[in-house]
Amino acid sequence: MDRLEEAAVKLPRAPLEDWLRDYYFTADIDISSSGVEPYTFTEVRSLVGLRADHFEALDFRDSPTCGDPGLRVAIARRWDGGDPARVMVANGSTEILFAVLTTLLRPGDEVVVVEPAYHALCSIASAIGCRLVPWPLRFESGFRPDVDELASLISPATRMVVVNFPHNPTGASLADGMADEIADVAADVGAYLLWDAAFHELTYADPPPARTPTGYERAIVTGTLSKAYGLPGLRVGWCVAPPDVVTGCVTVRDYTTLALSPLVELVALRAVENADALLQPRLAQARRNLGLLEEWIGVHQDRLAWVRPDAGVIAFPRLVDMASTDEFCDRLLHEHGVLLVPGSCFGMSEHVRLGFGGRTDELEQGLALVERALKAA
Ligand SMILES: Cc1ncc(COP(=O)(O)O)c(C=O)c1O
Numbered sequence: 001m002d003r004l005e006e007a008a009v010k011l012p013r014a015p016l017e018d019w020l021r022d023y024y025f026t027a028d029i030d031i032s033s034s035g036v037e038p039y040t041f042t043e044v045r046s047l048v049g050l051r052a053d054h055f056e057a058l059d060f061r062d063s064p065t066c067g068d069p070g071l072r073v074a075i076a077r078r079w080d081g082g083d084p085a086r087v088m089v090a091n092g093s094t095e096i097l098f099a100v101l102t103t104l105l106r107p108g109d110e111v112v113v114v115e116p117a118y119h120a121l122c123s124i125a126s127a128i129g130c131r132l133v134p135w136p137l138r139f140e141s142g143f144r145p146d147v148d149e150l151a152s153l154i155s156p157a158t159r160m161v162v163v164n165f166p167h168n169p170t171g172a173s174l175a176d177g178m179a180d181e182i183a184d185v186a187a188d189v190g191a192y193l194l195w196d197a198a199f200h201e202l203t204y205a206d207p208p209p210a211r212t213p214t215g216y217e218r219a220i221v222t223g224t225l226s227k228a229y230g231l232p233g234l235r236v237g238w239c240v241a242p243p244d245v246v247t248g249c250v251t252v253r254d255y256t257t258l259a260l261s262p263l264v265e266l267v268a269l270r271a272v273e274n275a276d277a278l279l280q281p282r283l284a285q286a287r288r289n290l291g292l293l294e295e296w297i298g299v300h301q302d303r304l305a306w307v308r309p310d311a312g313v314i315a316f317p318r319l320v321d322m323a324s325t326d327e328f329c330d331r332l333l334h335e336h337g338v339l340l341v342p343g344s345c346f347g348m349s350e351h352v353r354l355g356f357g358g359r360t361d362e363l364e365q366g367l368a369l370v371e372r373a374l375k376a377a
Pocket residue numbers: 034091092093094095118164168196198223224225226232235236237
């Protein structure tokens with residue numbers, strides 16, 4: 001294949017996906033993933049009450065571009081004020097992010113984006129030719145988002161502010177009220193606020209603080225069934241956005257996947273309508289696992305430093321005296337069969353992304369092998 005470098009829209013490689021594409025399917029133990037333990041179909045059917053006759057009644061027609069009307073209503077009720085015109089459903093939030101960014105951004109636009117960031121949140125804008133202004137989360141500051149610093153980065157040329165909280169990969173989340181402070185900063189210059197809320201429902205605080213902006217008319221909040229719901233393979237994500245943004249995204253869908261499968265939408269509708277039945281067991285497991293991880297890190301403080309996440313199922317510890325964790329992650333995988341994500345996939349080489357949302361016994365085995373590899377390092 002020649003001329004690949006000359007593609008009209010040149011998307012950079014996504015190092016995280018390159019790493020996972022190679023190893024996610026071959027590792028014995030996965031303690032890298034950003035979602036909870038996936039459910040089996042049998043478990044989903046029993047938890048959300050899906051019966052055989054629901055499937056038998058299914059008609060394999062094309063679905064509407066913005067998603068099944070019932071599913072849009074269910075999402076609008078759970079995540080917004082209930083207006084389905086503000087909802088588009090697509091094949092994962094990946095497709096939604098692509099649709100929103102390519103619909104709203106033009107070459108030369110200024111985009112302020114949290115750093116580090118999941119690749120879709122920064123690379124699409126940079127491929128479009130936007131000027132990216134990073135809003136850094138720093139390990140030295142406990143990965144705490146600094147809203148005053150964000151305000152200092154905004155200008156009248158800012159077309160969009162892009163954030164993701166709870167955050168991948170640092171696990172950072174927001175204190176109460178901060179989501180609206182961020183929205184106020186975007187509102188000052190009339191910028192769109194793209195809020196990736198993939199991990200929104202994975203929180204350990206009780207009661208959970210309000211962690212998405214309320215009431216800013218240019219906010220676009222994306223969600224997914226891939227992370228908190230244990231349904232990454234269903235491929236369902238959505239945005240809640242101003243209706244004109246939803247309508248604008250339709251054209252992109254016409255050139256990507258047109259619509260979701262009605263079979264997928266049937267399962268997704270039951271999942272959203274019975275959300276707590278799916279969320280609670282996995283959240284309880286993740287909370288237990290976080291306790292276990294905290295204890296383990298406490299014992300290994302001489303080798304790892306971390307910021308304990310209070311939401312999501314990933315932590316981003318720094319390995320002491322290791323300028324790059326690439327070789328360590330490589331050896332851990334090939335000698336011990338354990339998958340972590342090297343921090344270089346997010347431009348922070350001294351760190352590793354460690355997922356604690358999976359099975360408890362898998363986490364325990366994985367940590368024991370990390371300990372062994374650390375001793376040999
Ligand atoms: C922050 C964030 N946003 C979006 C996605 C995409 O998720 P999906 O396309 O499965 O909804 C991911 C996946 O890892 C992610 O971490």
